[in-house]
Amino acid sequence: MADKQHHGRSCCCCLWGMLWKILVTLIVLVGIVVLIFWLVVQPRSFKFYVTEAELTQFDYHTNNNTLHYNMVLNFTSRNPNKKLSIYYDKVEALAFYEDARFGNYDVITHMNSFRQYKKTSSPMSAVFSGHRVLPLNNDQVSKLNQDKTVGAYDIYVKLYFRIRFRLGDSISRHLKPKVKCDIKVPFTKNATFTMFHTTKCHVHF
Numbered sequence: 020m021a022d023k024q025h026h027g028r029s030c031c032c033c034l035w036g037m038l039w040k041i042l043v044t045l046i047v048l049v050g051i052v053v054l055i056f057w058l059v060v061q062p063r064s065f066k067f068y069v070t071e072a073e074l075t076q077f078d079y080h081t082n083n084n085t086l087h088y089n090m091v092l093n094f095t096s097r098n099p100n101k102k103l104s105i106y107y108d109k110v111e112a113l114a115f116y117e118d119a120r121f122g123n124y125d126v127i128t129h130m131n132s133f134r135q136y137k138k139t140s141s142p143m144s145a146v147f148s149g150h151r152v153l154p155l156n157n158d159q160v161s162k163l164n165q166d167k168t169v170g171a172y173d174i175y176v177k178l179y180f181r182i183r184f185r186l187g188d189s190i191s192r193h194l195k196p197k198v199k200c201d202i203k204v205p206f207t208k209n210a211t212f213t214m215f216h217t218t219k220c221h222v223h224f
């Protein structure tokens with residue numbers, strides 16, 4: 020009885036040993052395939068910049084806690100890849116001042132989604148205009164007055180992307196990178212003349 024049990028266990032062991040070897044071989048093979056794919060395709064993220072900013076209204080009224088705003092941003096998105104093209108299916112932009120969101124804009128929808136070929140750049144733009152109740156505290160209001168004196172506002176823009184990569188005829192699943200831009204936007208009464216400096220944004224996958 021004891022002998023039989025022992026025999027059964029050793030057979031089980033050699034089966035496990037074999038499976039283990041197959042598994043290790045598979046992992047190594049997959050690793051090599053992934054490495055070759057990476058070396059040949061060299062997949063890279065897109066690069067994103069705010070190229071122009073036009074702020075013609077940014078008035079906060081403390082009596083009703085309302086911000087009246089009007090801001091136009093121009094962006095450039097660059098695909099640095101040598102082998103991949105990018106489908107921009109959806110992009111939504113949110114604008115914040117002092118952590119408070121004041122505006123949002125659909126930059127890319129199904130109406131203007133597009134394919135960006137390798138090694139090219141594409142313009143995009145966002146228009147934030149209207150008014151919103153923004154409960155700013157005293158510190159935030161004094162920061163706003165400070166920005167007003169300087170003549171430039173520290174604005175934070177967050178963009179939610181929905182993209183796909185294309186290699187030859189195969190298209191990836193949807194990816195949802197987020198882009199964060201910290202920009203300093205000069206206030207411009209005269210909209211034809213701005214002093215905005217192109218700002219690179221952070222892209223997170």
Ligand SMILES: *[C@@H]1O[C@H](CO)[C@@H](O)[C@H](O)[C@H]1NC(C)=O
Pocket residue numbers: 080082083085150
């Ligand atoms: C808030 O108050 C300001 C100044 O009193 C006024 O100009 C503005 O229209 C008000 N905003 C709203 C949304 O009522």
Ligand SMILES: *[C@@H]1O[C@H](CO)[C@@H](O)[C@H](O)[C@H]1NC(C)=O
Pocket residue numbers: 071092093142143144
């Ligand atoms: C921003 O983009 C819009 C639309 O592409 C364009 O008409 C406008 O001239 C651009 N503004 C600046 C300041 O480049």
Ligand SMILES: *[C@@H]1O[C@H](CO)[C@@H](O)[C@H](O)[C@H]1NC(C)=O
Pocket residue numbers: 209210211212
């Ligand atoms: C805007 O500013 C530019 C440069 O300072 C000036 O040439 C132009 O006449 C101004 N336009 C208006 C409408 O004030």
